[in-house]
Amino acid sequence: MLRSLIVGCGSYLPARVVTNDELARTVDTSDEWIVGRSGIRERHIAAEGETTSDLATAAALNALKMAEIEGSEVDLIVLATATPDHTFPATATKVQSRIGMTGGFAFDVQAVCSGFVYALAVADNFIRAGQVRTALVIGAETFSRIVDWTDRTTCVLFGDGAGAVVLRAGEGRGDSSDRGVLSTHLHSDGRHHDLLYVDGGPSSTGKVGHVCMAGREVFRHAVSNLAEVVDEALAANGLKPGDIDWVVPHQANLRILEGTARKLGLPMERMVVTVDRHANTSAASVPLALTEAVTDGRIKKGDLVLLEAMGGGFTWGAGLVRM
Numbered sequence: 001m002l003r004s005l006i007v008g009c010g011s012y013l014p015a016r017v018v019t020n021d022e023l024a025r026t027v028d029t030s031d032e033w034i035v036g037r038s039g040i041r042e043r044h045i046a047a048e049g050e051t052t053s054d055l056a057t058a059a060a061l062n063a064l065k066m067a068e069i070e071g072s073e074v075d076l077i078v079l080a081t082a083t084p085d086h087t088f089p090a091t092a093t094k095v096q097s098r099i100g101m102t103g104g105f106a107f108d109v110q111a112v113c114s115g116f117v118y119a120l121a122v123a124d125n126f127i128r129a130g131q132v133r134t135a136l137v138i139g140a141e142t143f144s145r146i147v148d149w150t151d152r153t154t155c156v157l158f159g160d161g162a163g164a165v166v167l168r169a170g171e172g173r174g175d176s177s178d179r180g181v182l183s184t185h186l187h188s189d190g191r192h193h194d195l196l197y198v199d200g201g202p203s204s205t206g207k208v209g210h211v212c213m214a215g216r217e218v219f220r221h222a223v224s225n226l227a228e229v230v231d232e233a234l235a236a237n238g239l240k241p242g243d244i245d246w247v248v249p250h251q252a253n254l255r256i257l258e259g260t261a262r263k264l265g266l267p268m269e270r271m272v273v274t275v276d277r278h279a280n281t282s283a284a285s286v287p288l289a290l291t292e293a294v295t296d297g298r299i300k301k302g303d304l305v306l307l308e309a310m311g312g313g314f315t316w317g318a319g320l321v322r323m
């Protein structure tokens with residue numbers, strides 16, 4: 001059975017770090033409120049002129065370096081973003097040209113904060129179908145460009161960044177002891193559009209627009225949707241929460257991560273947490289956190305890793321990966 005092995009990962013964060021105290025100089029907020037409600041202490045913000053494709057390319061090159069694979073060997077790029085450089089072409093094609101990939105194909109997927117899990121599922125299915133041997137899956141965002149910096153209920157929550165993984169086709173027995181992506185599980189429910197959306201776009205207002213969020217409602221849905229999809233992923237593989245070595249969740253709010261850990265009966269030490277330093281980087285948060293835990297040696301070969309995310313749409317999903 002064909003499996004998608006994660007053979008490398010990499011990330012990139014813009015150099016500029018903005019602390020809560022720095023934000024509180026221009027926004028009616030405080031470090032105490034932001035840390036207490038979300039766990040966020042600081043975020044990285046892209047420099048003027050630094051685009052999503054710049055962040056994505058840097059993360060992709062770092063992932064390729066770890067995998068010891070040349071850009072020319074990549075067959076597919078799936079890039080998850082809600083903040084593309086341009087309306088078209090896809091940001092993925094800009095990355096394609098910049099990593100020296102002249103064959104294959106590249107496109108974007110849009111599932112906001114669930115984007116990386118969606119992109120991983122798409123690439124995994126191309127590999128399982130035998131159509132692709134090597135794929136780059138990227139999550140990259142510059143949310144600083146679409147938040148309303150006068151809206152304290154949203155602007156304090158987001159940051160910029162990018163993360164990437166390299167997938168390569170490998171053989172497995174078809175059970176949960178295999179290395180690689182064991183399964184992915186995606187959901188959406190378009191009825192909740194008005195709880196988390198951007199109030200602009202090329203075909204509606206002709207303007208880029210700003211993030212609008214009913215935070216408390218999103219929080220409530222996130223907790224229940226994530227619990228359900230995690231159960232679904234474990235059941236599909238005949239696994240129990242105790243089998244999970246690491247949870248690499250979307251980083252929206254520390255309280256959501258604590259709720260997930262409690263629900264799974266796992267100690268917080270098994271959750272990879274970056275929300276304190278990165279804030280919510282939307283599609284980039286899962287690969288940023290994964291790269292951090294692989295690079296610092298927490299996540300090791302053979303470990304069972306649960307990835308999960310929830311975002312605008314609503315969209316949500318999970319993936320189980322044996323490293």
Ligand code: UT7
Binds near residue numbers: 028154215216222
């Ligand atoms: O990534 C996609 C998924 N997104 C999420 O999962 C986000 C989910 N939601 C959340 O993380 C939380 O709901 C928030 C962190 C956004 C907000 O926390 P909350 O505990 O739900 O607070 P709230 O929105 O109910 O606001 C409580 C109070 C309000 O004041 P009143 O009406 O009680 O007087 C707000 O006006 O806090 C006020 N407030 C602030 N105060 C200081 C809202 N934002 C701020 C702020 N600084 N930045």
